[in-house]
Amino acid sequence: MARKSKRMIAAEQAVPLSGNIYNVAIYVRLSIEDKYYKNGTDSLATQEEMALEYMKDKADMKLYKVYSDNGETGSNFERQGFQDMMYDVYNGKVNCIIVKDLSRFGREYIEMGDYLEKIFPLIGVRFIAINDHYDNNVTSFDISVPIKNIINTLYAKDLSKKSAAALRIKQQNGEFIGTYAAYGYTKSKEDKHKIVVDEETAPVVKMIFEWKAQGLSYASIGRKLYDMGIMPPCRYRYDKGILKDKRYSDIVFWSQRTLKTILENEVYIGNMVQGRRKSRFFDGMNEIRVDKQNWSVVKHTHEPIISQELFDKVQKQLAQTRERYFENLGKYDKVSNKENIFKTKVACGDCGTPLTRYKNAGKENKKKIFYSYICPRHALYPNQCNFLSISEKDLKEIVMSSIKMQMSYLSDMEIMFLNIAGSKEVKKKQADLTRAISDSLANISYIRTSRIRIASDLAKGLICDEEFNTIKNEFDKQLRAETEKLDGIRKKRDKFDKIISAPKWISELKKYHDSKILTKDMVEAFIEKIIIYPDKRIEIMWTYSDNQFELMSLIRGGEEIA
Secondary structure: OOOOOHHHHHHOOOOOOOOOOEEEEEEEEEOHHHHHOOOOOOOHHHHHHHHHHHHOOOOOEEEEEEEEEEOOOOOOOOOHHHHHHHHHHHOOOOOEEEEOOHHHHOOOHHHHHHHHHHHHHHHOOEEEEOOOOEEOOOOOOOOHHHHHHHHHHHHHHHHHHHHHHHHHHHHHOOOOOOOOOOOOEEEOOOOOOOEEEOOOOHHHHHHHHHHHHOOOOHHHHHHHHHHOOOOOHHHHHHHOOOOOOHHHOOOOOOOHHHHHHHHOOHHHHOOEEEOOEEOOOOOOOOOEEOOHHHOEEEOOOOOOOOOHHHHHHHHHHHHHHHHHHHHHHOOOOOOOOOOOOOOOOEEEOOOOOEOEEEEEEOOOOOOOEEEEEEOHHHHHOHHHOOOOEEEHHHHHHHHHHHHHHHHHHHHHHHHHHHHHHOOHHHHHHHHHHHHHHHHHHHHHHHHHHHHHHHHHHHHHOOOOHHHHHHHHHHHHHHHHHHHHHHHHHHHHHHHHHHHHHHHHHHHHHHOOOOOOOOOHHHHHHHEEEEEEOOOOOEEEEEOOHHHHHHHHHHHOOOOOOO
């Protein structure tokens, strides 16, 4: 069969490289600039809709998956969605990529040129940029593509500077540039750079300020709002469809940080406060906090929710509270400041909240310090959690006793593990598995190299399309089988590695055998998590529990070593 020309392929509207159907990956990306300064025309949904519309009348295309990166710079290819897509491409699951335009795929022109000129043609992947009218299976590569990519790279840098400058000017003019307005306000429907009072939430803000002015604590205010069924800001925005992340759907409690943020915000007296954080769009720099003296504050830009008098009264109370806090912060430092060895390890068994260590002095002897662990959820909302507290002293005694029991148990296990790990059968099997992994990796490398070689042969006209498709399909089948085989071998070897390494980690734990005092190092070595229930019942999750169960299964014959 004669090899088809590029023109014949174009006339047939791009016959698939493999089989009758293209497995299509739609790639969409919302840039960092778009995330903060968008008008909706380039949203992820819009890009996806455009690609689906393009595919609608293409009988040879079938959607495999939509891959997305939200708020990611196009100046490099270290993006999770992009990496996931390329993993599926290299594993033969995708053989066609569709993007809205070249800039969505990337703006780093050198690496992008490698993908378009070398990688995609060699592995037989069709690439389509809709708005740029580029299809590597219809139109041969031309100089306009890298030129567009160079322009995109320069555009990204220029846009970053211009966007930052434009945003600074808007801030200085008192225009709102945020994603959503502060709780109590909403964006104006007539002008998105203005905020107006939200009649639904403004009364809540007034109550919060009035309660604080009356001397109520954050905990008391939070309980009042919860009892009234008023949702915190993030949940309110989720319910209104402003926030899409489902993690906000279950939040019902008001945190101290949320209340503090509201009570300190000048926005409620009519001042526009912005520029609390900054980032560099093009470089992808993470957001950082800006010192208060460098914030952008423009007075009297919108209708206030509370009076200046009420705001000043609350600020005075907050300042006094801060002073008392810092006075008490080091009050007992000279007496005692013991390390919190259970930090991040203890959690409430009733509500799941991480426990907080509480420091207090004795009633008669102020120089004697006591520590206990309390549940912050119970402290704020007593009706929502039954956990009260547990003394650090009691907790240490229980944990130390449990660790000693574990050491005795592990000493007995070590002998059994040594016998198994030292057996000829285990060592031979481990060597066989290591050799099998090496052979499998070599096979995979050979198959991938062969796939690239036949793509090169096709491009040079040494084989025809039919021969290429037949050979490539066979290689793809071999690659899938070899990859599955490799995964299975690795899992088996991991189990044997655990057997060999068991005496080592047991020995590491045994070094604490003669310890009389529980230390932070011991807690880290032995304990993953400690769950404490209201009745003082304690559940300890050990760091080596998974290894222990698997190894005991082997010892007891639950799984053959062969």
